[in-house]
Amino acid sequence: MQRKTVQYDYTISFGDCDPAGIVFYPNYSRWMDASSVNFFHNCGLPPWREMQKTHGILGTPLLEIHTKFHQPATYGQTLQIYTSVSEWRAKVFIHKHVVMRAQDLICEGEETRVFCIQHPENPDKIKAIEIPEEVKRLCEFESP
Amino acid sequence: MQRKTVQYDYTISFGDCDPAGIVFYPNYSRWMDASSVNFFHNCGLPPWREMQKTHGILGTPLLEIHTKFHQPATYGQTLQIYTSVSEWRAKVFIHKHVVMRAQDLICEGEETRVFCIQHPENPDKIKAIEIPEEVKRLCEFESP
Amino acid sequence: MQRKTVQYDYTISFGDCDPAGIVFYPNYSRWMDASSVNFFHNCGLPPWREMQKTHGILGTPLLEIHTKFHQPATYGQTLQIYTSVSEWRAKVFIHKHVVMRAQDLICEGEETRVFCIQHPENPDKIKAIEIPEEVKRLCEFESP
Amino acid sequence: MQRKTVQYDYTISFGDCDPAGIVFYPNYSRWMDASSVNFFHNCGLPPWREMQKTHGILGTPLLEIHTKFHQPATYGQTLQIYTSVSEWRAKVFIHKHVVMRAQDLICEGEETRVFCIQHPENPDKIKAIEIPEEVKRLCEFESP
Numbered sequence: 055m056q057r058k059t060v061q062y063d064y065t066i067s068f069g070d071c072d073p074a075g076i077v078f079y080p081n082y083s084r085w086m087d088a089s090s091v092n093f094f095h096n097c098g099l100p101p102w103r104e105m106q107k108t109h110g111i112l113g114t115p116l117l118e119i120h121t122k123f124h125q126p127a128t129y130g131q132t133l134q135i136y137t138s139v140s141e142w143r144a145k146v147f148i149h150k151h152v153v154m155r156a157q158d159l160i161c162e163g164e165e166t167r168v169f170c171i172q173h174p175e176n177p178d179k180i181k182a183i184e185i186p187e188e189v190k191r192l193c194e195f196e197s198p
Numbered sequence: 199m200q201r202k203t204v205q206y207d208y209t210i211s212f213g214d215c216d217p218a219g220i221v222f223y224p225n226y227s228r229w230m231d232a233s234s235v236n237f238f239h240n241c242g243l244p245p246w247r248e249m250q251k252t253h254g255i256l257g258t259p260l261l262e263i264h265t266k267f268h269q270p271a272t273y274g275q276t277l278q279i280y281t282s283v284s285e286w287r288a289k290v291f292i293h294k295h296v297v298m299r300a301q302d303l304i305c306e307g308e309e310t311r312v313f314c315i316q317h318p319e320n321p322d323k324i325k326a327i328e329i330p331e332e333v334k335r336l337c338e339f340e341s342p
Numbered sequence: 343m344q345r346k347t348v349q350y351d352y353t354i355s356f357g358d359c360d361p362a363g364i365v366f367y368p369n370y371s372r373w374m375d376a377s378s379v380n381f382f383h384n385c386g387l388p389p390w391r392e393m394q395k396t397h398g399i400l401g402t403p404l405l406e407i408h409t410k411f412h413q414p415a416t417y418g419q420t421l422q423i424y425t426s427v428s429e430w431r432a433k434v435f436i437h438k439h440v441v442m443r444a445q446d447l448i449c450e451g452e453e454t455r456v457f458c459i460q461h462p463e464n465p466d467k468i469k470a471i472e473i474p475e476e477v478k479r480l481c482e483f484e485s486p
Numbered sequence: 487m488q489r490k491t492v493q494y495d496y497t498i499s500f501g502d503c504d505p506a507g508i509v510f511y512p513n514y515s516r517w518m519d520a521s522s523v524n525f526f527h528n529c530g531l532p533p534w535r536e537m538q539k540t541h542g543i544l545g546t547p548l549l550e551i552h553t554k555f556h557q558p559a560t561y562g563q564t565l566q567i568y569t570s571v572s573e574w575r576a577k578v579f580i581h582k583h584v585v586m587r588a589q590d591l592i593c594e595g596e597e598t599r600v601f602c603i604q605h606p607e608n609p610d611k612i613k614a615i616e617i618p619e620e621v622k623r624l625c626e627f628e629s630p
Binding site: 209211212213219228231232235236239245246247257272273274 | 353355356357363372375376379380383389390391401416417418
Binding site for chain 3: 071107
């Protein structure tokens with residue numbers, strides 16, 4: 055049995071780089087987030103705007119991120135981001151993102167996230183929920 | 199003796215927030231980076247574009263970040279980022295950023311950074327250097 | 343009688359600049375948008391998330407922008423954005439933004455915007471509305 | 487004879503959208519800029535960091551942009567940006583970008599740009615140059 059991993063490709067733009075000529079690092083978090091959304095879409099989940107209507111789910115905000123940067127990258131280069139879920143707990147899951155440029159490891163990130171809904175008592179707040187079993191089932195393993 | 203801490207204020211924009219109505223989290227890294235540059239400026243260091251001419255220094259790229267998100271924030275709210283250096287090693291330093299919204303702790307980040315120059319053998323690469331003693335001296339403690 | 347003008351200040355970050363060392367130009371649109379929201383806030387309008395509850399208003403999306411760039415700017419420099427409404431029509435208004443760096447004109451932008459609500463027949467779409475008279479009254483002129 | 491047009495595809499991310507659930511409009515400028523760099527790359531020009539070594543060229547900063555927004559778009563949707571040069575003058579060229587979502591016209595932009603080098607008398611400034619004839623030749627028409 056193998057953990058499901060979804061690949062997301064991104065070609066770095068000129069404007070993603072800073073005056074040192076390399077990727078401005080917060081962009082790696084942006085691309086990991088895009089790869090997270092792409093992961094769930096690839097697993098068969100509808101966009102959050104549909105999940106909001108059916109399950110009240112607004113998205114998967116972060117509790118924690120931990121990223122290691124191994125090598126700089128620059129514009130015109132294409133990155134491959136390999137995204138999986140390394141752990142499912144009751145209300146929390148851990149995303150693992152490995153960012154490669156062909157054979158070169160560029161950076162690796164671990165994100166701790168929750169599924170959240172609008173807070174029932176205060177529409178300006180959000181609230182973590184138990185992760186629906188169907189979500190786990192869809193996302194957990196490679197279909198054979 | 200007290201470690202030098204520099205405050206950076208930022209008012210969250212509409213465009214900094216995502217469809218869930220809260221700050222899109224990579225923006226916290228952008229503001230921590232802005233607060234890092236502001237920290238060094240406040241310590242008396244010239245901008246990197248000047249440091250490049252005098253010391254060859256291009257900036258302080260990251261080896262690692264670790265951020266914990268405690269509460270969401272939204273547009274129109276003003277954040278206070280308190281930035282310090284918690285550790286200086288020979289080639290590496292640790293930045294600590296505490297992001298508050300008045301009394302509320304929003305998030306906390308730790309960044310491992312190096313000072314870097316253009317690689318002497320390959321102008322497309324960068325290279326970490328020993329942190330200059332004058333930099334450490336300027337940044338280390340509150341002036342009494 | 344003088345048209346109301348609101349000033350918004352922003353200090354350029356390292357990460358706002360591109361490998362040419364100057365502001366990556368889409369950021370000027372981001373700051374003009376921030377200055378637009380700040381303009382309405384300064385006129386006494388509540389945030390869009392409150393306007394949504396009371397008037398259904400989601401924000402002021404754009405029909406058109408036209409920007410002229412006069413001089414480049416770089417990180418560490420502080421910009422002053424002077425924002426006003428140069429014309430109110432029934433459903434459309436024209437925003438004027440003048441971006442200065444002290445005495446230097448950096449860029450100027452004109453934005454054509456509408457006030458919009460969720461589309462009554464399709465919650466995934468938005469719809470322009472007649473601009474409420476109270477909004478025009480609040481925003482039109484300097485209080486004496 | 488047909489003007490050369492290069493297509494650039496981009497799938498909108500969750501984080502590209504604002505609290506109204508639609509693309510935060512400065513992102514369209516970011517993607518047009520990415521499509522501009524992609525256009526020149528597709529025409530056979532090396533990246534600006536190589537052009538800087540051989541021709542001193544830092545990039546193609548903007549003098550003016552003019553964008554019309556026809557329909558909003560949201561995350562998960564893929565855009566096709568069709569980029570061409572509608573006019574070459576001695577020092578200035580006009581980029582045309584048409585942004586489609588399959589058959590739907592999302593927005594159109596016109597950009598006035600120059601090729602620039604570091605200012606010979608002040609390394610902190612940039613200077614427009616005559617557009618090299620070889621650049622025009624490479625970019626002007628579809629290869630038959």
